[in-house]
């Protein structure tokens with residue numbers, strides 16, 4: 001299977017004893033930079049997918065086709081294993097099955113399916129959850145949709161910040177019983193909450209955004225957390241850089257005086273120019 005080694009790398013992190021930070025990636029350039037800097041995996045957040053592909057906020061406007069296409073571009077550009085935020089699986093449990101098939105074909109190393117009610121319901125300002133039963137059905141559908149058994153499927157719940165930590169634990173245990181590979185939590189606010197989650201479950205844990213108190217990697221590792229997200233600063237940095245550059249140009253700065261641009265060396269590395277030159281020599285009869 002073409003993407004198996006990426007998936008096995010993600011699995012080895014989950015079955016290891018350390019906690020790592022993923023690089024937040026969203027396109028061919030960012031994934032190559034993350035790979036070159038030595039990040040063990042990339043995280044493709046739903047919020048970032050929306051922003052990169054549509055320029056929109058994270059309100060479930062992006063389609064599965066658009067998400068999978070962006071994943072496919074990243075898979076082509078780099079062999080870095082990527083964990084994809086597949087939101088609620090783009091519909092009900094039947095849609096979840098299709099979502100897993102498409103993201104598997106697009107080269108994802110792993111994906112998360114969450115129990116948030118998406119898109120937001122009419123008249124509801126606050127995020128809601130689907131029922132535990134529907135959540136369990138989605139996890140089963142995700143597992144049934146996988147044809148490469150090495151693809152990592154994570155059950156995700158945001159219950160800790162929507163209902164209660166007790167509800168988060170109840171849901172996590174139910175998802176664990178379906179056979180998912182890991183549990184992904186958002187909204188865990190304290191060490192006491194994380195310790196309770198760890199004690200009640202047995203699968204590797206992935207933490208979405210977490211407070212300062214939950215940032216020490218050795219503590220997280222001791223609580224079976226194997227992956228800890230750090231938000232999505234790279235796309236914010238890229239947005240600021242594009243803003244500054246366009247603003248300077250608009251204000252009349254000559255291109256040669258622009259600051260903060262990628263050097264020719266960095267650009268060549270990102271484009272894998274040495275490989276392209278070698279191929280051009282072999283295949284087009286050009287000088288190396």
Ligand SMILES: O=C([O-])CC(=O)C(=O)O
Nearest residue numbers: 045046047048058085208
């Ligand atoms: O999974 C993540 O990276 C956090 C999240 O939900 C998002 O950014 O959409």
Ligand SMILES: [Mg+2]
Nearest residue numbers: 045046047085
């Ligand atoms: Mg998300």
